[in-house]
Amino acid sequence: MPLSLLRIRHLRNIQNIEIEPGASLNLLWGGNGAGKTSILEAIYLLGRGRSFRGTEIGPLITTGKGETVVFGKLLEEDNKRDIIGISKQLKGTTQIRINGTAVSRLSTLAQTLPLQVLTPKSHEILERGSAYRRRFIDWGVFHVEHNIIKLANNYAKALKQRNAALRRSPQTAFAWDSILIENGTQIEAVRRQYLEKLIPIFSDKTEKLIGRSDITINYRRGWSENESYAESIKRRERDDLNRGFTGTGPHRADIRVEIAGLPVERVVSRGEQKLIIAALYLAQAKIASTESRVKPLILIDDLPAELDEEKRAVFLNELVYLNLQVFITGIDRNSFSAITPSSVFHVKHGEVFREN
Ligand SMILES: Nc1ncnc2c1ncn2[C@@H]1O[C@H](COP(=O)(O)OP(=O)(O)OP(=O)(O)O)[C@@H](O)[C@H]1O
Numbered sequence: 001m002p003l004s005l006l007r008i009r010h011l012r013n014i015q016n017i018e019i020e021p022g023a024s025l026n027l028l029w030g031g032n033g034a035g036k037t038s039i040l041e042a043i044y045l046l047g048r049g050r051s052f053r054g055t056e057i058g059p060l061i062t063t064g065k066g067e068t069v070v071f072g073k074l075l076e077e078d079n080k081r082d083i084i085g086i087s088k089q090l091k092g093t094t095q096i097r098i099n100g101t102a103v104s105r106l107s108t109l110a111q112t113l114p115l116q117v118l119t120p121k122s123h124e125i126l127e128r129g130s131a132y133r134r135r136f137i138d139w140g141v142f143h144v145e146h147n148i149i150k151l152a153n154n155y156a157k158a159l160k161q162r163n164a165a166l167r168r169s170p171q172t173a174f175a176w177d178s179i180l181i182e183n184g185t186q187i188e189a190v191r192r193q194y195l196e197k198l199i200p201i202f203s204d205k206t207e208k209l210i211g212r213s214d215i216t217i218n219y220r221r222g223w224s225e226n227e228s229y230a231e232s233i234k235r236r237e238r239d240d241l242n243r244g245f246t247g248t249g250p251h252r253a254d255i256r257v258e259i260a261g262l263p264v265e266r267v268v269s270r271g272e273q274k275l276i277i278a279a280l281y282l283a284q285a286k287i288a289s290t291e292s293r294v295k296p297l298i299l300i301d302d303l304p305a306e307l308d309e310e311k312r313a314v315f316l317n318e319l320v321y322l323n324l325q326v327f328i329t330g331i332d333r334n335s336f337s338a339i340t341p342s343s344v345f346h347v348k349h350g351e352v353f354r355e356n
């Protein structure tokens with residue numbers, strides 16, 4: 001489902017641009033402050049309905065304007081076109097339209113334009129809270145098993161009710177257990193199945209990218225491997241009552257990347273951490289495209305600039321090999337000499353010039 005047309009209006013320093021990206025690797029290069037990351041932000045908006053940059057960078061909407069509008073045309077395999085339009089207003093509202101119809105669920109957007117973004121900060125997921133890592137894995141699960149959205153919603157609602165009851169009316173708290181057990185057990189099963197596919201591909205990619213074969217993924221499902229979720233929740237009733245929250249279940253799951261039992265971020269260099277995260281993304285994209293025929297779009301901001309020449313060439317070639325639509329930014333056109341991008345765009349002062 002490559003993006004065949006992209007229009008951006010009033011987003012950061014971009015006033016009004018239109019580009020026709022190529023179906024494989026699109027290179028966006030240009031100086032600092034040119035607008036490269038802003039273009040990735042606009043594409044991300046089309047698939048996720050929000051920016052991937054934190055609020056510290058300031059408003060997405062161009063200073064002095066009241067609204068930003070992004071429009072994208074997706075070319076489907078059967079030649080059908082999906083058209084996504086998204087606008088955000090200064091007052092905080094967002095409007096999303098797919099083929100002219102208003103859409104309120106972000107999961108509909110994510111299904112129409114699945115995408116992932118890899119930035120120089122993505123490796124922070126290794127050290128941040130487990131919620132970030134669960135979200136990463138659940139993105140992958142979602143594109144193989146859409147049902148996880150329903151399971152996760154059911155689970156989250158019941159968990160919220162149970163936690164509130166543990167504090168306010170303990171006698172009613174355990175009435176939520178059957179919903180938690182039913183949905184939680186299934187969430188765990190789909191995550192596990194997904195990781196079974198991900199791990200060997202991840203190992204292959206880390207071997208290629210950093211030449212190590214001792215990097216492992218340690219999945220902790222959120223309760224002991226020796227008991228069922230029903231047994232675990234029953235056994236910990238008293239603990240839950242004392243603490244006032246549910247201490248066991250897939251909401252406590254974690255996925256740690258390790259070397260010899262140690263968190264990988266304590267063993268390898270920062271550049272190597274970035275390559276490990278890149279390997280995870282490459283593995284995830286591969287599964288999405290082979291298992292579910294979803295062709296996720298990959299956005300990569302500045303990463304190649306942080307890699308040495310040899311690693312950069314390996315990474316770029318792995319990307320090309322995935323055969324997905326990729327948007328990759330960089331300051332120096334020459335950093336990409338290891339590959340032949342399908343389209344090259346020079347970004348300058350919020351404008352874009354096609355170079356091939
Ligand atoms: N709301 C806004 N209105 C106008 N300009 C903005 C707004 N927010 C950010 N900018 C400016 O937009 C420009 C483009 O930023 P962007 O982060 O896209 O640049 P970049 O090409 O990715 O640069 P770098 O190579 O440094 O990462 C910057 O000069 C930034 O100051």
Ligand SMILES: [Mg+2]
Nearest residue numbers: 036037038302
């Ligand atoms: Mg940038």
